[in-house]
Amino acid sequence: MPHLDIIDLNASYGSVGVLKGVNLSVERGEVVSLVGPSGSGKSTLLRVLVGLTPPSGGRIVVDGTTIDYRSKSSLKAARDRMAIVFQQYNLFQNMDVMRNVTIAPVQIKGRQRAEVEADATKILARMGLADKHHSYPDQLSGGQQQRVALARALALKPEILLLDEVTSALDPELVNEVLDAIRALAAEGMTMLIVSHEMAFVKEVSSKVVMMDKGQVVEAGPPREIIDAPKTDRAKEFFGKILRH
Amino acid sequence: MNYTFQFGVAFDVLPQLLEGAVLTFQMGVVTFAGGSILGLFFAALKTYGNRPLRGLAQAYVVFFTNTPALIQIYFLYFGLPEFGILWDNFVCVMIGLILNSGAYLTEIMRAGFLSVRATEMEAAEALGFNRLQQIRHVIVPHIAKTIYPALANFFIVILVMGTSIGAVVGVDELTGQAINLSTENYRWLEMFTVAAGLYVILTLVASIALALFGRWAFRVKAKVF
Numbered sequence: 001m002p003h004l005d006i007i008d009l010n011a012s013y014g015s016v017g018v019l020k021g022v023n024l025s026v027e028r029g030e031v032v033s034l035v036g037p038s039g040s041g042k043s044t045l046l047r048v049l050v051g052l053t054p055p056s057g058g059r060i061v062v063d064g065t066t067i068d069y070r071s072k073s074s075l076k077a078a079r080d081r082m083a084i085v086f087q088q089y090n091l092f093q094n095m096d097v098m099r100n101v102t103i104a105p106v107q108i109k110g111r112q113r114a115e116v117e118a119d120a121t122k123i124l125a126r127m128g129l130a131d132k133h134h135s136y137p138d139q140l141s142g143g144q145q146q147r148v149a150l151a152r153a154l155a156l157k158p159e160i161l162l163l164d165e166v167t168s169a170l171d172p173e174l175v176n177e178v179l180d181a182i183r184a185l186a187a188e189g190m191t192m193l194i195v196s197h198e199m200a201f202v203k204e205v206s207s208k209v210v211m212m213d214k215g216q217v218v219e220a221g222p223p224r225e226i227i228d229a230p231k232t233d234r235a236k237e238f239f240g241k242i243l244r245h
Numbered sequence: 246m247n248y249t250f251q252f253g254v255a256f257d258v259l260p261q262l263l264e265g266a267v268l269t270f271q272m273g274v275v276t277f278a279g280g281s282i283l284g285l286f287f288a289a290l291k292t293y294g295n296r297p298l299r300g301l302a303q304a305y306v307v308f309f310t311n312t313p314a315l316i317q318i319y320f321l322y323f324g325l326p327e328f329g330i331l332w333d334n335f336v337c338v339m340i341g342l343i344l345n346s347g348a349y350l351t352e353i354m355r356a357g358f359l360s361v362r363a364t365e366m367e368a369a370e371a372l373g374f375n376r377l378q379q380i381r382h383v384i385v386p387h388i389a390k391t392i393y394p395a396l397a398n399f400f401i402v403i404l405v406m407g408t409s410i411g412a413v414v415g416v417d418e419l420t421g422q423a424i425n426l427s428t429e430n431y432r433w434l435e436m437f438t439v440a441a442g443l444y445v446i447l448t449l450v451a452s453i454a455l456a457l458f459g460r461w462a463f464r465v466k467a468k469v470f
Contacts, residue, residue, distance in 0.1 A: 050371045051370075051371075052367055052370060052371060072375075076373060079371065079372070079373045080373070083371070083372075084371050086364065086367075086368065088364055090364040090365055090367060090368035091365075091368070092365055092368070092369075092383060092387075093362075093365065093387070094386045094387050094390050094463070095386070103372075103382060104372040104373060104374070107374075107378060107382060108372065108373045108374060108378065109373075152372070156372065156373075
């Protein structure tokens with residue numbers, strides 16, 4: 001049984017269809033990368049998964065359970081299992097690092113503060129932020145902020161981590177510190193769905209690459225096949241363009 | 246000028262004036278607290294409500310900001326008894342001041358609501374916050390920080406201009422106390438000079454306390470002086 005199964009998923013912004021029948025399945029512990037041009041629906045797919053954009057058709061099944069995005073309790077259950085990290089980090093500016101990481105587990109899930117803080121301390125140490133507990137987002141670099149955002153997502157103990165272009169807003173020098181953190185998570189067997197334009201990273205870390213265009217999956221398979229030897233014309237054109245850089 | 250100041254009289258009645266100053270301060274705090282709750286509520290309606298709710302909030306703001314607080318208090322004090330509702334003068338003043346300041350605070354708070362970044366709200370939603378939790382944990386702390394200087398200024402306005410209206414319907418806050426004492430000892434100039442001095446001290450203390458609190462609680466970069 002796939003960990004995450006996306007079946008014939010549709011979504012639209014107003015009358016504009018953004019996802020047009022997306023099919024995709026992710027096995028437990030698998031790292032799947034979504035690639036494709038801007039506007040192909042990669043980010044929207046992640047947004048639909050965590051309930052920020054409502055689906056207009058199709059099904060999303062997590063571990064055998066179909067999520068009903070119109071039901072608050074079902075959506076809550078989905079958000080318990082999946083956590084998203086955004087391109088622009090989206091940290092709470094008025095809270096320090098520790099509070100950013102602990103607020104959801106404490107306030108939303110009602111876990112004991114002491115226990116959550118102990119967890120958060122471990123997670124932050126892994127993210128290389130052990131000395132930043134009491135810093136505020138505006139005192140951190142982009143790479144540090146993005147690692148706080150990763151820590152905030154991990155503090156919820158998600159089964160599936162969704163990463164939406166998490167390095168796109170960073171200085172080139174800061175990209176690697178975030179990628180290293182993601183590599184470590186992948187090595188531990190976290191199921192991940194990654195939207196990224198870092199092709200070298202995608203190739204290295206993914207077990208499967210999914211090329212999307214115009215709201216549909218064009219081609220999917222192991223990174224070597226998809227990136228180095230695409231079969232469809234659209235994928236050939238896309239990878240031909242970006243790899244020439 | 247032939248007037249001879251006799252501040253000895255003022256020092257004799259200083260305890261009574263100080264009592265008035267304490268009441269002024271208490272009225273300012275309660276008005277601000279009550280007005281802030283009203284302001285937060287109506288600002289939320291104006292920002293997130295549907296058309297009728299937005300209209301209701303707008304009507305409240307327009308009505309209470311476009312008529313003098315004094316008339317609103319007169320209405321409660323002299324008008325309501327005609328309908329069989331008899332509140333004492335202090336209750337009328339407090340309700341009037343809270344309703345009036347709530348309208349101004351609605352507009353201040355609304356500016357705060359509009360300054361909350363949509364991305365932070367999305368992050369909160371994705372983390373599982375419901376609407377109320379978003380308001381409590383994300384919006385309120387954010388707007389408290391953003392609009393803190395405006396709120397602190399408005400507190401001073403309430404403290405000085407708002408509460409002194411109470412004197413008109415016989416509430417013995419600082420201005421009222423000064424009027425009472427002057428009618429007994431006829432030392433109007435001394436009474437009001439000392440009262441004015443006490444107002445200055447009150448606002449200075451309040452400003453410094455607010456600036457220090459803002460720095461501590463919200464990292465507001467406010468100057469103390």
